[in-house]
Amino acid sequence: MNNAYQLQERTRRHFFRDCGIGVGAMALGDLLHGQPQSFAQPSATGPLDPKVAHFPAKAKRVIFLFMAGGPSQLDMFDHKPMLTELNGQPMPQSYLEGKRFAFMNSSHRTNLLGTKRKFQQYGDSGAWCSDLLPHTAGIVDKLTFLHTCKTDLFNHAPAKIFMNTGTGQFGRPSLGAWLTYGLGSECDNLPGFVVLQSGPRGPRGGAVLWGSGMLPTTYQGVPLRNQGEPILNLTTPAGVEDSQQLEVLDAVRKLNSQRLADTGDEEIATRINAYEMAYRMQSSAPELMDTNGETPDTLAMYGIKDPNEPSFARNCLLARRLVERGVRFIQLYHTNWDHHGGATENLETHLPMICRDIDQPCAGLIRDLEQRGLLKDTIVVWGGEFGRTPMGEVRESTGRNHHIDAFTMWFAGGGFKPGTSFGETDEFGFGPVGESTHVRDIHATLLHQLGIDHERLSFRTQGLDLRLTGVLPARVIHEIVG
Template identity: 50%
Template sequence: MTDLSYLTATADKLTRRHFFGRSATGLGTAALASLLGRDAQANNPLPVSHIAPKAKRVIWMFQSGAPSQMDLFDYKPRLAEFHKQELPASIRMGQRLTGMTSGQSSFPVVASKFKFAQHGQSGTWLSEMLPHTAKIVDEMCLIRSMHTEAINHDPAITFIQTGSQLPGRPSFGSWVDYGLGTMNEDLPAFVVMISNGATKGQGLLARLWGSGFLPSQHQGVKLRGVGDPVLYLSDPHGMDRQGRRQMLDGLAELNGMQYQDVGDPEITARIAQYELAFRMQTSVPELMDLSHESPHTFELYGEDSKKPGTYAANCLLARRLVERGVRFIQLYHRDWDHHGGLPDRMVQQCKETDQASAALVMDLKQRGLLDDTLVIWGGEFGRTVYCQGAITDTTYGRDHHPRCFSMWMAGGGVKPGTVLGETDEYSYNIVSNPVHVHDLQATILNQLGLDHTRLTYRFQGRDFRLTDVHGKVVSEVLA
């Protein structure tokens, strides 16, 4: 019998887009590359815009390390009464612990050192550490009942970014790029920027913005804050634009010949990436040039916005990317992992992030961009109400807590000035309107016009999706 394993493996890789691309033998390779770089509305095999979209793009301000919900968003006044008392067994209910606190003989409750107050017409409670966020509460939908499955950082970040705790799945931005394509042929549809806190915090691996088993042109492009924004984007010494163009045309012809022979979709992905990189040699320097931004803009985002690589500068660049039609913008800010010294470190983190986060929402709104831009703020899980280590008069630490945490969204068709979900008086368990990570993912896709159950990709004989076999749209947060 004939061995069909090769044909089966090749068929699994092929999509409708690749079939038509391969059938169009009358098209030159350069023309094929041009088509591949265009808006996926024209050539994506998926039934894009399953539902009417409310948002065209997403900015996700990911706070890596997990901010403490009861020190920022989840006001629990009775914790002052419970301070230094043992967390009741009826609250903890034997839930699992990390290796960092599993050896503790006691689990004393620690009240937040920060004051809370109500803000805006919505009367939303916020910590004194968020004075700028307090100015935008009536634009926000605050979810206090998020929960996740992972209890340690890497699987938790991987889960919220890819829908699986195990590495190898496509990232959120890659799924969006695959489903909707680009709105600007000269910039990537999916851009990533990273900023660091005082101690940098947890490591972030490139697979968090990788394309997994999707074609590689859907992976995120990382913009660096120091040196060349994108590695190897500049022409090498002695190479001019005309020479670069001729080289790429020759390379595209060779890749096109190989594609005709083997039909591997990664070859067309490679062609599209080379063409995009060529266009980015002009578009990226223009993007990174902040010289035309007004003094008012720098004042809005804060003095750090003038310093490349800071969180404030990345927030400002996120607005500029939105203006240029980038579909998915992922900001990471590290050093929210406060196992000790939480009060002092929280002050520093909020100083670095609060003003710029709020400024981005205000800036988008004043430019008429907030309505169709979905802005998200939050980390991978929450923190425990009990103290890690000893409580002193001036400091404390909190361990990882997947059972409940807080996130907020603004713009993009979410209901402004609202709070969804409630936790118990210890901010330990959810008592109403739980929102799972897969529910959040489904809701974000919904706002972009994508049905999470229909955004699929066949790989190794199975149809995969971001939300696996779970998730529901959280209608309560939608306007």
Template identity: 55%
Template sequence: MSLERELHAEYARYCTRRWFFKECGVGMAGLAAADLLAPQATAAPSAVNPLLPKRAHYPAKAKRVIYLFMGGAPSHLELFDNKPELAKWDGKLPPADLLKGYRAAFINPNSKLMGSKYAFAKHGQSGAEIGELLPHTARMADDLTIVKSMKTDAFNHAPAQILMSTGAQIFGRPSFGAWTLYGLGTENQDLPGYVVLQSGQKGPSGGMSNFGCGFLPTMYQGVPFRSSGEPVLYLSNPKGVSEATQRNTLDVLKQMNEERLGVMGDPEIASRINSFELAYRMQKTAPEVMDISQEPQHILDMYGAKPGEASFANNCLLARRLIESGVRFVQLFHEAWDHHGGLTKGLKEQCGLTDQPCAALVQDLKQRGLLEDTIVIWGGEFGRTPMVQGGSDGRDHHPNAFTMWFAGGGMKPGLTLGATDEFGFNVTEDPVHVHDLHATLLHLLGFEHTKLAVKFQGLDMRLTNVHGELVPKLLA
């Protein structure tokens, strides 16, 4: 079910209960219902903007997030996790005990091992090992926090992406970006607090739930922007509609919605009021922020960005412009890394599209003094198998071990955390589950992850569910 249909269904259920108690109560049952509803009516949401900046649980090292989501899952075995022993086993069947109890998405037990297709080298004072396809990333090795011991629970794209984004494999939970916006609000009230930019072959396999708000009011969900043309479709007025006409129309709608909000107390009505007003303000602010042609040529060249084109490079530059303008959370989805076959060519192409812009983003943030309190996250939803798939040049999905990197925002620079076995198959040191990562990221943003919660269907719901442990080794 789509996010819109879920919200509509929940709204219908909510209104039906309210209507029943308000309109159909008779006798003592009606009086009892009215008494029970009185505190709710007193606490009904107002039209006051809930996206104004808020205080976290404690002083935070990070104020904002840029999440570079590499959808489809890049191969850690070619990019970050060098395994010389795997090369020696190339073309051979893996040891029997390696696959005991293992579930894979598509390969079979007779699949042979495959060594890395590309060479590795050590970089920087930290000595981080990085694959040859990432020369720009390698040059900023001492600014990165590399985690080679990530683990997840899902081995198919959609549930794994949803787990990475929301802390659960099922639809209907708020995304990490939505929780961040809910907890901190946003600094620029003329732009969405949570912006999504997409590139690659298609949108994320997990769909809009990757940046949805779940059971939180819809004002907290990510707003997709376009990197060329109008930032948001239908943002400008149609022909024949003047600014005065639009403003008068919005004023009438606002008055009607506020009256209904007072009757129903439905937070979605407050969301609607704020969304209309935000869209009106965005007509002036969004086009200016999204116009990268204003950037100096040396900045465009640094990213490899080209005004007027849709690209990952443009999106990285836009991410910097957005957070510099006060946007709290920017998420870039680049869905292009699912190399079941054609791994050698596919990795070279995607690294060619993303390596330079990612490094430029970190460098640009650093030179502007923004990296210190901005968390930059790079990674996919899981890793790839050391066994070959798709003939002789592909790897299957692998949840047991994969690599992500981070920069800024209180992460410890120059650190490589964790290790995997000689085949890059299982984590052997410092495992970091997705829930542990979420707990650590929330900590950097100033939140105790067990306390950032919302009561829903009788439960205290949170990003980390009932799991998650802070990883102190990752902190600067």
């Protein structure tokens, strides 16, 4: 019985590991085939080492300012005098036929809701901006506005996943993961993809928004904490000498490298990289988070009064510091943009409050990057998972429902045409006049500016070549980029 069991074990091991045409070899072949075939492979061995793009890029990195919850474009950027003039009147049924909304009946039975904000044109470009954003109004000539953004999903968590991964399904790589997978990073002592959060709670959807999906976990986003240790358990325990820690790391690396050679499992390469990155971050992360050396003028530009107090403003400053250190993708989540009405989620008191949180820091970030010569090859993206309806909510006249057919995002730097407003919505701001710009188009355009053809960046898993932009049509929005 024992001999038979041992024979069975030897046969199984032979089949999986030693057989040249066995499952192990096939799995390794699939992993190797899953590499980005159209990218030149780096000469170095690190998974985050820089790789060669498909064509010359206009940008090297991205900062995504994600306004989680759905900012109201009609109270901030999309000026609609007719909507205000017809405030309180029924929405024409022709607009609503065949449409679905979150909390469905709350929008089908409501009237038009004009904004109470004052709009004005600013800069040489004449871009419209409301009185909610006086600092943003001062930099409109540096921005590219896209007014006809469209997405597919109207509930928060699925829509956030869609904006970040190109699909509403769990388990797909995020935009930042795709970029670090395809291009690597220019920083060897910090992660290639960093996440910073502010607001009263984390974004709906959680870590899947910055996950790596079926890609090796090296490429997932790494959240940095705003207080205490930047990453938990990063500090060397008391009583452990640096030489002792290096001995342990060296031993672990040798064991993992041997296992990697035996199996070809990319997750082992990820584990090796994680140990070494954690060691380097013991000094680099605290240095990054220490903003006390920033000048008073710089802090004032962002609206920072206490450089040690967690805030969206401080995260914007940290984003600039991450850019300086060569991090490829930086994502800032600022939550609580939901405006359905009521005492805590309304357009009259809550929206002005949250706009004050982000207005000056966003403008300060753009100015700071430009002054340091970093804006030209850094893309800054501002937007949420969807916009808000031109109609009010049934329960309150101070809120708007989720809206997926036309909302506003803005971009700056990285070859985007400054002082440009592209796309027009109808007289109520309900839908586009002409062609809409889908989330897939936005993803394709961002990749294009970084030197990536969205149709060629893929990863093979379970027999499929998966892409950020999927299989449905997606186009680069050439009208807004140089």
